Amino acid sequence: QKEVEQNSGPLSVPEGAIASLNCTYSDRGSQSFFWYRQYSGKSPELIMFIYSNGDKEDGRFTAQLNKASQYVSLLIRDSQPSDSATYLCAVSRGGGSYIPTFGRGTSLIVHP
Amino acid sequence: EAGVTQFPSHSVIEKGQTVTLRCDPISGHDNLYWYRRVMGKEIKFLLHFVKESKQDESGMPNNRFLAERTGGTYSTLKVQPAELEDSGVYFCASSQERLGETQYFGPGTRLLVL
Numbered sequence: 001q002k003e004v005e006q007n008s009g010p011l012s013v014p015e016g017a018i019a020s021l022n023c024t025y026s027d028r029g030s031q032s033f034f035w036y037r038q039y040s041g042k043s044p045e046l047i048m049f050i051y052s053n054g055d056k057e058d059g060r061f062t063a064q065l066n067k068a069s070q071y072v073s074l075l076i077r078d079s080q081p082s083d084s085a086t087y088l089c090a091v092s093r094g095g096g097s098y099i100p101t102f103g104r105g106t107s108l109i110v111h112p
Numbered sequence: 113e114a115g116v117t118q119f120p121s122h123s124v125i126e127k128g129q130t131v132t133l134r135c136d137p138i139s140g141h142d143n144l145y146w147y148r149r150v151m152g153k154e155i156k157f158l159l160h161f162v163k164e165s166k167q168d169e170s171g172m173p174n175n176r177f178l179a180e181r182t183g184g185t186y187s188t189l190k191v192q193p194a195e196l197e198d199s200g201v202y203f204c205a206s207s208q209e210r211l212g213e214t215q216y217f218g219p220g221t222r223l224l225v226l
Contacts, residue, residue: 004154032213043116043203043217044155088155098213099145099168102155 003027004103006089012109019076021106023089026070031094033065033072038086038105048074051094079110114138116218118204124224130192133221137186137206144187145207145215146179150200161187194225 036044050063062075090100146158159169163184181187205215
């Protein structure tokens with residue numbers, strides 16, 4: 001079983017729609033959860049992190065965490081073509097270390 | 113403020129040769145990390161420096177890989193001798209916080225071993 005699982009996609013949504021990206025993880029001891037965006041050929045860029053169960057909102061992005069279900073998601077409202085990228089989910093055990101374990105990423109395509 | 117820089121951007125070498133990758137973190141960032149992404153796989157952690165000290169090198173695949181960070185500034189990652197399975201993209205990241213939540217990634221070095 002992979003430690004961090006993501007559907008590779010591509011996930012295709014129309015411009016203006018909500019894009020929902022999902023991630024499950026296997027380590028129940030995980031404490032910190034991250035979403036990175038990576039444009040093709042570029043470096044990963046941290047867009048959100050979340051530690052507590054529930055929702056965390058930042059602009060058009062909302063991260064949702066459910067530790068009981070070992071599930072973390074990223075919602076992108078009012079999707080724009082510029083949001084087209086690969087979204088990487090990462091988790092870490094925290095407790096003094098934020099070394100992330102990455103998933104393989106989900107490719108998102110927002111079409112006009 | 114300049115971001116994390118890496119050199120070279122690409123490297124093509126033959127099996128058995130040596131390659132040295134360089135990373136310059138954001139100025140003032142004590143934490144420096146190396147990661148690798150093999151094609152089709154996820155990004156994997158290699159090691160973590162705090163200033164010049166290796167904090168965690170649990171991800172280093174074998175003793176053909178040697179990382180250094182003399183003086184706590186830039187870091188080098190040497191692969192000697194390179195094998196075919198070492199091909200991939202090597203990312204460096206740096207962070208300012210003690211716990212390193214917000215890591216800034218460099219553009220990566222694309223290494224191809226033939």
